[in-house]
Amino acid sequence: MISIKGLTKKYDSVTAVDGLDLEIPRGELFGFLGPNGAGKTTTIKLLVGLLKPTSGSIHIDGMDLFKNPLEVKKIIGYIPDRPFLYDKLTGWEYLEFVAGLYSMEINVAHDRAEKFLNFFDLDGFADELIEGYSHGMKQKLIISGALIHNPTVLVVDEPLVGLDPKGARQVKQLFQDLCAGGTTIFLSTHSLGVAENMCHRVGIIQKGRIVAMGTVDQLRSQAKQEHGDLEEVFLKLTGDSDFASLLDSLRSTGPGKEGPGLK
Numbered sequence: 199m200i201s202i203k204g205l206t207k208k209y210d211s212v213t214a215v216d217g218l219d220l221e222i223p224r225g226e227l228f229g230f231l232g233p234n235g236a237g238k239t240t241t242i243k244l245l246v247g248l249l250k251p252t253s254g255s256i257h258i259d260g261m262d263l264f265k266n267p268l269e270v271k272k273i274i275g276y277i278p279d280r281p282f283l284y285d286k287l288t289g290w291e292y293l294e295f296v297a298g299l300y301s302m303e304i305n306v307a308h309d310r311a312e313k314f315l316n317f318f319d320l321d322g323f324a325d326e327l328i329e330g331y332s333h334g335m336k337q338k339l340i341i342s343g344a345l346i347h348n349p350t351v352l353v354v355d356e357p358l359v360g361l362d363p364k365g366a367r368q369v370k371q372l373f374q375d376l377c378a379g380g381t382t383i384f385l386s387t388h389s390l391g392v393a394e395n396m397c398h399r400v401g402i403i404q405k406g407r408i409v410a411m412g413t414v415d416q417l418r419s420q421a422k423q424e425h426g427d428l429e430e431v432f433l434k435l436t437g438d439s440d441f442a443s444l445l446d447s448l449r450s451t452g453p454g455k456e457g458p459g460l461k
């Protein structure tokens with residue numbers, strides 16, 4: 199469903215994405231992890247057509263994103279990490295506005311808007327101005343807007359930031375249901391827990407290149423870490439060996455034993 203080949207993006211002397219190759223099949227929830235400055239946001243902006251690559255290609259559902267940007271954007275939903283909302287619209291008006299951008303039939307748009315508002319317990323606030331919404335409510339409205347046109351591919355940057363545990367669980371369930379129904383989700387996150395609990399496969403990017411890819415179990419064995427949690431695997435695979443060995447040492451030496459210990 200998503201096919202990325204030789205994708206490179208340079209900002210002057212900085213190569214943010216360096217010859218990325220990635221194939222993501224239909225219905226997969228793919229987690230994209232990496233340390234700060236690894237190239238995640240740049241990849242996401244390329245994937246939703248907000249940036250042009252220096253070289254390489256992206257095909258979505260067989261269509262070339264950079265040759266047919268409008269056609270491809272019709273089937274993509276995007277949830278950015280710093281979303282923009284119009285404070286002087288109500289939640290309902292915002293969803294109508296987004297549906298209009300996709301030229302959706304009004305009855306279908308209303309029906310889907312009602313379903314999302316109800317799912318996220320926002321129906322009582324549909325006619326309130328967005329400026330009065332809490333951070334979590336805004337996040338839920340953004341997710342509803344990104345899904346209103348029933349996209350085939352959903353691209354998400356840090357989906358659970360600012361959500362309470364119930365909201366986070368609703369979003370996880372929603373994403374899993376969408377994938378079961380055939381939607382493909384590309385999800386960038388700093389949360390190793392999110393990657394471990396939600397994603398079918400995880401790719402780790404560092405300095406613009408994929409350094410590891412697979413299921414969490416495959417990554418564990420790649421890092422020769424049979425029982426470690428994803429945090430240790432991540433630190434090993436991204437080469438932060440000082441930090442990984444500090445973790446090892448802290449675990450093997452409790453208080454009263456030799457070494458730093460956990461106090």
Ligand code: ATP
Pocket residue numbers: 209212213214232233234235236237238239240241
């Ligand atoms: P973080 O987790 O900290 O958000 P990231 O993995 O999303 O990081 P990017 O924001 O894609 O990483 O940045 C990758 C590299 O490209 C970094 O070295 C960054 O400084 C550089 N970079 C990003 N945007 C620009 C820009 N507009 N101009 C110049 N350099 C940039």
